[in-house]
Each structure stands twice: as structure tokens, then as C-alpha cells.
Amino acid sequence: MLRFLTAGESHGKALTTIVEGIPSNLPIDREYINFHLKRRQAGYGRGSRMKIEKDEVEINSGIRHGKTLGYPIALNIKNRDWVNWKTLMSESVPGENQEKVVIPRPAHADLAGTIKYNFSDIRNSIERSSARETASRVAAGSIARRLLEEFGISVGSYVESIGNVFPHNNFSEKLFSNELAEDFTGWSISEVADLSSVRVLEQVQEEEVIERIRHSKKRGDTLGGTFIIIATGLPPGLGSFSHYDNRLDAALSHAVMSINAVKGVEIGRGFKYAGAFGSEMHDELIVEDKSIRRKTNNSGGIEGGISSSEPIVIRAAMKPIATLMSPLKSVDLSRMEAIESRRERSDFTAVPACSVIAESMVAWVVANEFSKKFGGDSLEEMKDNFHSWISKIESRLINNFKDH
Ligand code: EPS
Numbered sequence: 001m002l003r004f005l006t007a008g009e010s011h012g013k014a015l016t017t018i019v020e021g022i023p024s025n026l027p028i029d030r031e032y033i034n035f036h037l038k039r040r041q042a043g044y045g046r047g048s049r050m051k052i053e054k055d056e057v058e059i060n061s062g063i064r065h066g067k068t069l070g071y072p073i074a075l076n077i078k079n080r081d082w083v084n085w086k087t088l089m090s091e092s093v094p095g096e097n098q099e100k101v102v103i104p105r106p107a108h109a110d111l112a113g114t115i116k117y118n119f120s121d122i123r124n125s126i127e128r129s130s131a132r133e134t135a136s137r138v139a140a141g142s143i144a145r146r147l148l149e150e151f152g153i154s155v156g157s158y159v160e161s162i163g164n165v166f167p168h169n170n171f172s173e174k175l176f177s178n179e180l181a182e183d184f185t186g187w188s189i190s191e192v193a194d195l196s197s198v199r200v201l202e203q204v205q206e207e208e209v210i211e212r213i214r215h216s217k218k219r220g221d222t223l224g225g226t227f228i229i230i231a232t233g234l235p236p237g238l239g240s241f242s243h244y245d246n247r248l249d250a251a252l253s254h255a256v257m258s259i260n261a262v263k264g265v266e267i268g269r270g271f272k273y274a275g276a277f278g279s280e281m282h283d284e285l286i287v288e289d290k291s292i293r294r295k296t297n298n299s300g301g302i303e304g305g306i307s308s309s310e311p312i313v314i315r316a317a318m319k320p321i322a323t324l325m326s327p328l329k330s331v332d333l334s335r336m337e338a339i340e341s342r343r344e345r346s347d348f349t350a351v352p353a354c355s356v357i358a359e360s361m362v363a364w365v366v367a368n369e370f371s372k373k374f375g376g377d378s379l380e381e382m383k384d385n386f387h388s389w390i391s392k393i394e395s396r397l398i399n400n401f402k403d404h
Pocket of ligand 1: 010047048049050053081129130131132133135345346347
């Protein structure tokens with residue numbers, strides 16, 4: 001079993017991450033983690049904070065001479081902005097006139113968190129609910145991703161829409177109809193998406209999306225969108241229907257839904273599946289050279305909570321960023337009076353970043369399920385377990401059914 005914990009406030013000193021359960025002898029270096037951290041920071045539509053931060057990981061334990069030790073891995077990512085917040089974020093008792101936030105932003109965690117934790121300063125709520133925490137998730141997820149690469153499993157993503165601007169060529173159709181090129185991998189789609197400043201796959205769409213974001217900025221508004229995550233190369237048999245909390249689709253949905261501002265997750269065709277005839281959507285089984293494939297992939301690579309070995313396809317929806325420059329109605333908690341919400345530095349849209357974070361969370365969940373099935377203390381042991389199981393799948397099936 002893998003697990004990770006994160007700690008850190010958005011404008012505090014640093015983000016701390018502890019990753020546990022990664023086998024020993026996995027080659028990994030700082031540059032690999034930093035590469036993915038940089039991907040998360042990119043994207044047209046982010047606010048000025050991203051000009052201050054340059055996320056780089058410090059490895060404090062668990063990796064030696066370029067390889068994991070099999071022990072807890074402790075990671076640190078500094079908040080460069082902290083120097084500007086030292087007093088406001090100090091752990092010591094503040095002076096008399098410490099500034100407090102008293103007006104919650106609608107749709108943000110401001111009010112809910114303040115009530116829940118009984119705070120007298122909304123700042124306390126803002127700091128931990130901030131998406132800054134997702135840098136930690138990408139750091140942890142990139143270690144999981146490195147592990148999966150050793151087994152030919154690849155995770156990628158792209159932005160499907162921002163502010164309702166969709167592509168003209170619907171690439172997602174190809175994912176569901178299983179019309180992908182032989183050498184297609186999850187990562188190959190990320191390589192294309194990373195070339196775009198908003199992580200879309202088409203140049204025309206990129207121009208339209210940027211125009212939409214510009215328009216939204218002018219209105220003092222924000223935008224959300226949808227994105228798709230794809231994992232390829234999975235063996236069959238990850239996850240289980242034995243219990244509700246063993247299901248792979250449930251674990252993936254939980255992980256993606258847990259990302260700040262995500263409001264919807266679909267596996268495969270998701271909601272569209274619900275409106276169709278079964279005969280139109282169910283993935284028929286076909287035999288090719290004595291091995292079984294699905295004709296289509298409408299179930300998104302998961303049947304009965306178990307990976308089928310077809311690509312895992314997940315679509316997620318992110319709501320528009322809660323902080324608006326044209327404020328909405330709110331309440332001044334110090335007087336219980338109606339007031340306009342506060343303007344605060346923020347992003348205008350963060351859908352491209354969200355897609356990279358979701359990739360990391362999906363890599364994490366898949367690596368966890370993989371470890372549950374093929375786990376070992378070292379990478380070598382895990383490889384032995386994996387290869388021994390995978391090489392016998394077909395012969396076992398034939399053997400089990402030969403007398404019928
Ligand atoms: C965020 C508000 C902005 C974002 C931040 C998330 O930060 P600030 O309030 O400092 O301008 O830039 O995202 C990050 C710092 C990050 O690394 O993604 C929020 O309120 O959630």
C-alpha cells in the first residue's frame with residue numbers, strides 16, 4: 001500500500017510531503033520531480049503568484065544515490081512568497097493590529113472552513129484550502145508515475161474545454177471508439193498538450209480559448225472547464241468488486257474529485273452512457289490472435305471496478321475560480337451586514353494546471369493498486385511478481401476452460 005501526507009499553508013514557509021510504500025531501487029532524481037512541478041505551474045490565465053513561485057523540490061530523506069531506499073521519502077517545496085507574508089503567517093502570537101479577513105468569498109472554502117474550525121480570521125481557512133497544496137500532490141504523484149513507467153504504464157491528460165470552448169475535432173471520440181494508434185500512450189497525449197499554453201490539442205481551439213480567457217479577464221470574471229486523463233499500459237486485474245472501497249473507478253473518482261474546484265468526474269462515457277441503448281454502448285468482446293480485446297472503450301478501461309487493460313479514460317469538470325475581480329454579494333462577518341466580496345490576487349483560470357494535478361492523482365491511485373497486487377520491498381521483487389502473473393494470464397484462461 002502506498003500513502004502520502006501533505007502539510008503546508010499557501011503563504012507559509014513551505015509544503016512538506018511524506019511518501020510511503022515506494023519499493024527500494026527505483027531510479028529517480030530531483031529533475032524528474034521538478035519537471036512535473038513546472039508543468040503544473042504553466043498555463044495562460046494564471047495570476048501573478050506564479051511569477052513569484054518557481055517550485056523546486058528538496059529531497060530530505062528516502063532517496064540515496066539516485067535510487068529510492070524503500071523508506072519514507074520526505075520532500076520539501078519552498079513558498080518563495082513567504083518572505084512577503086512572514087508577519088501575517090507567523091506562528092507566534094500577533095501584535096494588536098494584525099489584519100484579519102472578515103468577508104468570505106462566495107463559492108470558496110472561506111465561510112465553510114471558518115464555521116467548521118471556529119476561526120476568527122478567514123485567512124486561516126484560505127491558507128490550507130488553497131490549491132497551493134496541489135504542488136505536493138504533483139511531487140508525490142511524480143514518484144508514483146516513475147514507478148509505473150518501469151512497468152510500461154503511462155499517464156497523460158489534456159484540456160478538453162475552457163469556458164465552454166470545445167475542440168472542433170473531437171479527439172475523445174477516438175479514445176472511446178478504440179481507434180488509437182498502436183504506439184499511443186497516455187504520456188504521448190500530454191506531450192502534445194504541453195505544447196499549448198492552455199493544454200488543448202488543436203491550435204484553432206487554443207486561439208479561441210485564449211480569446212475567451214481575455215474576455216473573461218476584462219469582465220473581472222473567471223472560467224472553469226473540462227479535461228481528460230488517460231492511463232495506458234495497465235494490466236488487467238487492478239482493483240476489485242470484492243468491496244465498495246476496493247473498486248478502481250471509485251478510488252480514481254475520489255482522487256480526482258478531491259482536487260480543488262473539481263465538481264464532476266466521469267469514467268469512460270459517463271453521463272452519455274446513461275442515455276444510450278445498451279446495444280449502442282456496451283463494449284463488445286473480440287478475439288484477435290487468441291487474445292481478447294474490447295471493440296470499443298465506452299466503459300473507460302474499468303469493468304466491475306477492475307482494470308480491463310484498455311486505456312483508462314476519465315473526464316473531470318472544474319468550476320470557475322472563486323475569486324472574482326467583479327465581486328459578488330457577500331457578508332461582513334464582523335457586522336453581519338451585506339457587503340461586496342473582497343478582491344484578492346488569484347488565477348483567472350487554472351484548468352491546465354488542474355489537468356496536470358489530476359494526472360498525478362491518477363498515477364498515484366494506479367500505482368497504489370499496482371503495489372497492492374504486485375507489491376514487494378524492492379523494484380526487482382515487484383517486477384518478478386508482475387512478470388510471473390502477466391505471462392500466465394492467457395495460458396491460465398485456456399487451461400481453466402479447456403474441459404468445457
Ligand atoms: C489560490 C490563489 C492564488 C493561486 C494559488 C491558489 O494564490 P495567491 O492567493 O497567493 O495569489 O496562485 O495557487 C498557487 C499558489 C499554486 O501554486 O497553485 C487559491 O486561493 O486557491
